[in-house]
Amino acid sequence: MRLNHAFGTAAVALLGSGFAQASDESVRQVAIVGAGAAGSSAAYFLRQFAAEAGVHVNVTVFEKTDRIGGRTLTTNPFNDPTQRFEQGASIFVKVNHILYNAMTEFGLSPSYRDADVDSVMGIWDGDRFVFTIDQNAPSWWKILKVIRKYGISGPRKVQHLTATTVAKFLRLYEPQFFPFESLTQRAEDLGLLEVTGVTGEQYLEANDVDARYARGLVQASTRVNYASNLAQIHGLDTMVSMAADGALAVEGGNWQIFHEMIQRSGAVVALNTTVIGIDKVSDSTTSQQRYAVQTRSGSALDSSTTHPVTFDHVVLANPFQFSGISVGEGVLETAIDEIPYVQLHVTIFTSPYRLSPEFFGLPTSAKVPGMVLTTLAQSDTPSSGVGGVGKAGFLSVSMLGQATNPQTKRREYVYKIFSPEAVTPEFLSRLLGRSVPSGFTGSDSPISWYLPHVFNSYPRALPRVTFQDPVVGAGVYYTSGMESFISTMETNALMGKNVARLVVDDMQGATVAKSKNGLAWEEKQSILV
Numbered sequence: 001m002r003l004n005h006a007f008g009t010a011a012v013a014l015l016g017s018g019f020a021q022a023s024d025e026s027v028r029q030v031a032i033v034g035a036g037a038a039g040s041s042a043a044y045f046l047r048q049f050a051a052e053a054g055v056h057v058n059v060t061v062f063e064k065t066d067r068i069g070g071r072t073l074t075t076n077p078f079n080d081p082t083q084r085f086e087q088g089a090s091i092f093v094k095v096n097h098i099l100y101n102a103m104t105e106f107g108l109s110p111s112y113r114d115a116d117v118d119s120v121m122g123i124w125d126g127d128r129f130v131f132t133i134d135q136n137a138p139s140w141w142k143i144l145k146v147i148r149k150y151g152i153s154g155p156r157k158v159q160h161l162t163a164t165t166v167a168k169f170l171r172l173y174e175p176q177f178f179p180f181e182s183l184t185q186r187a188e189d190l191g192l193l194e195v196t197g198v199t200g201e202q203y204l205e206a207n208d209v210d211a212r213y214a215r216g217l218v219q220a221s222t223r224v225n226y227a228s229n230l231a232q233i234h235g236l237d238t239m240v241s242m243a244a245d246g247a248l249a250v251e252g253g254n255w256q257i258f259h260e261m262i263q264r265s266g267a268v269v270a271l272n273t274t275v276i277g278i279d280k281v282s283d284s285t286t287s288q289q290r291y292a293v294q295t296r297s298g299s300a301l302d303s304s305t306t307h308p309v310t311f312d313h314v315v316l317a318n319p320f321q322f323s324g325i326s327v328g329e330g331v332l333e334t335a336i337d338e339i340p341y342v343q344l345h346v347t348i349f350t351s352p353y354r355l356s357p358e359f360f361g362l363p364t365s366a367k368v369p370g371m372v373l374t375t376l377a378q379s380d381t382p383s384s385g386v387g388g389v390g391k392a393g394f395l396s397v398s399m400l401g402q403a404t405n406p407q408t409k410r411r412e413y414v415y416k417i418f419s420p421e422a423v424t425p426e427f428l429s430r431l432l433g434r435s436v437p438s439g440f441t442g443s444d445s446p447i448s449w450y451l452p453h454v455f456n457s458y459p460r461a462l463p464r465v466t467f468q469d470p471v472v473g474a475g476v477y478y479t480s481g482m483e484s485f486i487s488t489m490e491t492n493a494l495m496g497k498n499v500a501r502l503v504v505d506d507m508q509g510a511t512v513a514k515s516k517n518g519l520a521w522e523e524k525q526s527i528l529v
Ligand SMILES: Cc1cc2nc3c(=O)[nH]c(=O)nc-3n(C[C@H](O)[C@H](O)[C@H](O)COP(=O)(O)OP(=O)(O)OC[C@H]3O[C@@H](n4cnc5c(N)ncnc54)[C@H](O)[C@@H]3O)c2cc1C
Pocket: 033, 034, 035, 036, 037, 038, 039, 062, 063, 064, 065, 069, 070, 071, 072, 087, 088, 089, 090, 091, 092, 273, 274, 275, 276, 317, 318, 319, 322, 323, 324, 325, 344, 346, 455, 456, 457, 458, 479, 480, 487, 488, 489, 490, 492
């Protein structure tokens, strides 16, 4: 545990002024650390639940960067804010109720696949395309194409498994299951531990899904969605990867949902403000426990200050292991486990050229599919990490759309590459069939604009049957335990909403006995049938 004497004294000294400032004793102070999907949703629903309950909250959101959205990150080719493409989280689906309802309520518009990109999707195994399909073809034709290649039974079984799994998950939104103090308990209640407890490969095999279909189409989905082969990802994330029918995004950028949530929450937002320490302080007059938060400003890296307000509740809304927060004695009653994350390189670039057919072993006259997913070659061993990418060498390359080059005023292609390692000029030269200089761009480069980004994108979702629960201390909550279960914008927003509910219940002194003890036997029966 951190021992910071100077800070301790400062915190106690400031505590008095914090109380004095909040002259209205009934105002409950809540700190949210992180303004991604989870933190924004927590702020938004806190306001709503508090208003309904008639409690007064003052929410402060601390965000390290100078923007809202976290891993939901919209990028502007040629640094032109009117040209927008997702470099982080890009899609969601209609049954993502929190996102979809927020989008609709906030007057934001959905956008579906860009019409001016090539609609063909191909799965490449490093040697050849094992499958291609035109996504704009009528559904009967697409179904026929899949059946001709993989038979009818595999696709039908996977579709059924996906539908039943999604239906089980969606019950988490129902009053009977929401809120929850234990994610592990809920996963068990909903019969989802048997899906998270095995690999996607085992889960599909146990359900008699044809191995060729699993290794081809399903694995291409887990690789593009979670940078993982089927043998290294649990069954639930595998099913989530297959539940992308009707995928959509917010016109102009997904981050707008979270920005608007924060706006409407009425929270005080401290951007460029990194939380570096949290300590428990007790108020001698009321003997109440509160939390002091130490921050550092983004521009002044060596100076730290103690935030003038102390907090009744703290919501940690980011993966704790990367947050750089040191917590004082007694803040965490449950340790937050470190979990392995995938390091993903997401590279966006523009070029007037199409991808080289030769790179993919296609005839010179052939057109490379607009979306290239990958799977393992016959000769590959399915290992995890960088080696797990196999002969293909990358996870996906897709044409996102077109952007106008301000210099030439011409429309160019916008590409996105997912890879486990940084993309090199040598690789790009082969991919485009033209020499890319060591600086990537320049007057003689086929690449006109280039922006790589490295994310700790999501956990390596190895099978597991226990999850970090959201209550980690007295009045201290944590949202990212959700990520080992399912890592998406929606699930993290759901966890933010769940924590908001728990905080307000706590303020009202309600004991949510049900979630702690699990469900009654009869309730379980009704779910399982
Ligand atoms: C490349 C990529 C593609 C993805 N694709 C999809 C997709 O298509 N669909 C989908 O639903 N999901 C997708 N995901 C997953 C999705 O982005 C995440 O699950 C979700 O956005 C996580 O939200 P969060 O709020 O939990 O965390 P984050 O978005 O990581 O937000 C945490 C915030 O906390 C801030 N922070 C961290 N430490 C501190 C500190 N000490 N003090 C103050 N602030 C701090 C960070 O700056 C950040 O803004 C993708 C992720 C990546 C990386």
